[in-house]
Amino acid sequence: MTRLAIPQSLAEWNERGQDYLPGHLGMECLAVEPDEVRMRMRVEPRKCAWNGFLHAGAVVSLADTACGYATVRNLPDDASGFTTLELKSNFLGTTLEGDVICVARPAHKGRTTQVWDAEVRAEQTGKTIALFRCTQMILRSRS
DSSP: OOOOOOOOSHHHHHHHTTTSHHHHTTOEEEEEETTEEEEEEEOOGGGBOTTSSBOHHHHHHHHHHHHHHHHHHTOOTTOOEEEEEEEEEEEOOOOSSSEEEEEEEEEEEOSSEEEEEEEEEETTTOOEEEEEEEEEEEEOOOO
């Protein structure tokens, strides 16, 4: 397994996800820094449940992507990648329009694991939609 190529600019981060779930859901990177990743996603009917509320799966996908990008941004030099060990979400509300913003920050950046916390908020109101935590295992090539 070879090391992941880490994007160097916001344009590269956004381009990297275009053919994958982040692109399909219209996610946009706003910042990818060592201790904070910020992403945005527009609320649209295709991302909602039948009841019109933003689908929990779309919210989790946004938070998981932000935490995954944060992990990639913080991979140790000898790492080849990562995989998710655990994720958890608490949903506190929803929004029916506008954009949602996700901010991911580290709880732990270790050599073998990283733990990231993310908060998803409605951009217009600032209301918290969900709290998210994930644990990532750092992968290394087997020699």
